[in-house]
Amino acid sequence: MNFSERDQRVIWHPYTPAKGTVKPCPIKSARGSYLYDYNGQRIIDAISSWWVNTHGHGHPHIAEKVSEQIKQLDHVIFAGFTHEPAIALAERLLERLPDNQARIFYSDNGSTAVEVALKTAIQYYLNKGQKRSRIVAFEEAYHGDTFGAMSVSAHSIFTAAFTELTFEIHRIKLPANGNEQLSLDMLESFLKSGEVAAFIFEPLVLGAGGMLMYEPKALNRLIQLCKKYDTLTIADEVMTGFYRTGRFFASDYLTVKPDIFCLSKGITGGVLPLGVTSCSKDVFSAFDSDDIQKTLFHGHSYTGNPVACAAALAAMDLYDMQACAENVDRINKAHLIFKKRIEKHPLVVDARVTGTIIAIEIKTAAQTSYTNTIRETIVAFFMEKRILIRPLGNVIYVLPPYCISAADLHYIYDSIEAFCEKLLRQKDL
Numbered sequence: 001m002n003f004s005e006r007d008q009r010v011i012w013h014p015y016t017p018a019k020g021t022v023k024p025c026p027i028k029s030a031r032g033s034y035l036y037d038y039n040g041q042r043i044i045d046a047i048s049s050w051w052v053n054t055h056g057h058g059h060p061h062i063a064e065k066v067s068e069q070i071k072q073l074d075h076v077i078f079a080g081f082t083h084e085p086a087i088a089l090a091e092r093l094l095e096r097l098p099d100n101q102a103r104i105f106y107s108d109n110g111s112t113a114v115e116v117a118l119k120t121a122i123q124y125y126l127n128k129g130q131k132r133s134r135i136v137a138f139e140e141a142y143h144g145d146t147f148g149a150m151s152v153s154a155h156s157i158f159t160a161a162f163t164e165l166t167f168e169i170h171r172i173k174l175p176a177n178g179n180e181q182l183s184l185d186m187l188e189s190f191l192k193s194g195e196v197a198a199f200i201f202e203p204l205v206l207g208a209g210g211m212l213m214y215e216p217k218a219l220n221r222l223i224q225l226c227k228k229y230d231t232l233t234i235a236d237e238v239m240t241g242f243y244r245t246g247r248f249f250a251s252d253y254l255t256v257k258p259d260i261f262c263l264s265k266g267i268t269g270g271v272l273p274l275g276v277t278s279c280s281k282d283v284f285s286a287f288d289s290d291d292i293q294k295t296l297f298h299g300h301s302y303t304g305n306p307v308a309c310a311a312a313l314a315a316m317d318l319y320d321m322q323a324c325a326e327n328v329d330r331i332n333k334a335h336l337i338f339k340k341r342i343e344k345h346p347l348v349v350d351a352r353v354t355g356t357i358i359a360i361e362i363k364t365a366a367q368t369s370y371t372n373t374i375r376e377t378i379v380a381f382f383m384e385k386r387i388l389i390r391p392l393g394n395v396i397y398v399l400p401p402y403c404i405s406a407a408d409l410h411y412i413y414d415s416i417e418a419f420c421e422k423l424l425r426q427k428d429l
């Protein structure tokens, strides 16, 4: 029995139709920005394996620190116990987070980091004797797949089967493309009710919603408005954190700072799962009580796992190196040059860049959406070129590990252009 057959007998893959035609590609190893299949053929990982792998695969420094940690302390319950890697990581994250951040709560992934943030915001008000349970989010938001995270995400094919069971929230327009004032007005109309506990957002780039980008100035105004109405703000930096948008956090572009942060993905350099929710001193003070009712009753078996924390500490060592910031800058400059070239193509509706992310929206007969069927054609074309690209429908994006070479970046750009050319020729026929 070959890989495919064995896989199909026992595995259920994420976001993948069970009877789909695309067979999963078996990967044997990975190094730097390359994945290697069982024939030794390499594939360029142009999307950092779902936006997590920032320093490249198999980084020796992370591998060494993880291995040392496993031998020293693999795991310990995190209620009533603590350890050096969890404390050291919290200290280092707080050094990098805005000054208002004071406490770190660990969980397992991006969705759980969001769950913790939502529960914290709602209980914050309860602990202060107020009942506020409404959340505001962007119409195209994506915050994860657990129920709370689904509730604050866009209504989409991802959530359709569960709409009745998700909780109701208020949705506002993204403050971009002339909707800046409308977005503010919508937010204010909801804040006036006094029932809103928090506004949650992906700062500067809405990832799964289609790599939609908006300006820090517009986000500053929304956060400022929340402050006026004493409403908490939650920056979901699960995708945007760790230099993805050019600065360490996307919130580093802001002048007004959010109250709560959600981190994951790049936190361990894409090596082990880890989620973090940080909060301000003010938020924590509402829980800082010996009244058991005011406890945040949330945790996971692997909360604060020492090995994941060690991986994150090693990833932080690499983030602290000048070479990392230089690579980020290099990728951004290359993206901007390619954007100028590709945006002139007749089949490109829009090309946009923030930091190390470039997104290119392809013109198709069907609307821009995750379910746009051109997706499969794009995936097949790039797999043939030995490039891993996972478009959001008709939006092709590149979000590479920071160690990607200039030659590989240019090969990806040339392949995108070749795809557009091929599509144009087909349309001519």
Ligand SMILES: Cc1ncc(COP(=O)(O)O)c(C=O)c1O
Binding pocket: 109, 110, 111, 112, 114, 142, 143, 144, 145, 202, 207, 208, 236, 237, 238, 239, 240, 264, 265
């Ligand atoms: C902004 C954002 N928040 C949350 C999540 C959920 O993270 P995870 O897939 O680790 O649960 C994602 C995942 O893509 C994300 O992009």
